[in-house]
Amino acid sequence: MRAKDAVGRYGERLAERYLAAQGLEVLDRNWRGDTGEVDLVARQGRTLVVVEVKTRRGxxxxHPxxxxxxxxxxxxxxxxxxxxxxHPGSWAEVRIDVVAVVLPRSGAAQVEHLVGVS
Structure with a gap:
């Protein structure tokens, strides 16, 4: 695995833990469709949340x-x-969120959750 890919996967794991701590339930990880991949698909109540995770070392x-x-x-x-x-279901709403993860050289990762960007 390339270093860039490892950083991305690590960021996705951090994002998933962050979202779970915020009360979202992750339904799917790295789901592939015809035109690309969705990093995370989650549920928040009756809202389906499609999550793009961007991770950078700085x-x-x-900004990611x-x-x-x-x-x-x-x-x-x-x-x-x-x-x-x-995946048929009864969703009241669908939104797209972005989770930006910055991995500084020292210290804890910085996670920012942008809700409803689209």
Whole structure:
């Protein structure tokens, strides 16, 4: 596994623990659809939450959330629709969240949860 991939997987594990601590139930991890992958799919009450996790070792190239482009959000909306089609349920709402994880050289990871970005 490449170092970049390992950092990403570690960030996803941190994000999952963070979301669980906030009361969300993770339903799916690294779910693959026709046009890409969803890092996490979760439930918060009757809301389906599609989560994009971005992890960086620092902010030298900008905040991790800045890497979630309008094109990425469009793809996530399409993937959310596909996930819903494959997993029927009665959802009151669907939203897309971003969890940004920064892993500094020393100290604890910084986790920021951006709710309802799309």
């Amino acid at each position: 902010t030298g190239y900008g 959330a800045e890497a979630v482009t309008p094109a990425k959000l469009r793809r996530l909306r399409r993937l959310a629709g596909q996930w819903l089609h494959e």
